Amino acid sequence: MPWKVNIGKDCGLVQVTVSSKDTYLPNASTIGYDKRDARVGDWVVYQNNPDMSEEADHGRVLGQIIEHSNDQVDIKGYLVVLYVNDTLSHAHIRYVNPKNVTRCTSVNTKFVEFLLGLHINEKTVQQLPRLSQEGWLCDRAYERAIEKLYVKCEEHGMFQADGKNITCPVCGGKATNG
Numbered sequence: 001m002p003w004k005v006n007i008g009k010d011c012g013l014v015q016v017t018v019s020s021k022d023t024y025l026p027n028a029s030t031i032g033y034d035k036r037d038a039r040v041g042d043w044v045v046y047q048n049n050p051d052m053s054e055e056a057d058h059g060r061v062l063g064q065i066i067e068h069s070n071d072q073v074d075i076k077g078y079l080v081v082l083y084v085n086d087t088l089s090h091a092h093i094r095y096v097n098p099k100n101v102t103r104c105t106s107v108n109t110k111f112v113e114f115l116l117g118l119h120i121n122e123k124t125v126q127q128l129p130r131l132s133q134e135g136w137l138c139d140r141a142y143e144r145a146i147e148k149l150y151v152k153c154e155e156h157g158m159f160q161a162d163g164k165n166i167t168c169p170v171c172g173g174k175a176t177n178g
């Protein structure tokens with residue numbers, strides 16, 4: 001079902017009706033896992049100016065505008081994007097012309113969670129260079145990285161290793177890698 005939302009744009013709010021249907025991206029890359037059909041939840045990289053002269057922005061696709069109240073620009077067919085800034089400290093909703101999207105990929109949210117939630121400690125720092133070199137820090141292979149960076153207590157399950165000391169934080173017993 002389409003839903004309505006107000007999107008802020010310099011001079012005021014624009015009310016848009018958003019559909020969750022896929023959006024075709026005529027100028028997006030098709031190299032590797034990149035794709036030309038943006039689906040809800042996907043990650044897109046886009047330019048703000050049509051001449052593509054500025055630095056790219058990025059964010060997650062929320063849907064496609066099928067109706068709007070903007071009387072200055074026709075934004076029908078545009079993507080609604082949850083923009084995230086470069087330092088991952090801020091996000092807000094924007095509309096983006098599909099023609100300005102240069103890349104689109106699906107997102108493995110579990111990998112992002114793993115990567116950004118990683119506790120940096122002695123063990124992690126020692127393992128990361130090798131995991132990186134061997135290609136395990138990838139959204140299609142990171143389970144192996146988890147095995148290396150986490151330890152397991154038979155009784156209490158997996159938890160992130162804390163330095164060299166491999167003991168279970170719950171029972172204090174010996175834990176094993178992966």
Ligand SMILES: [Zn+2]
Nearest residue numbers: 153156168171
């Ligand atoms: Zn335990």
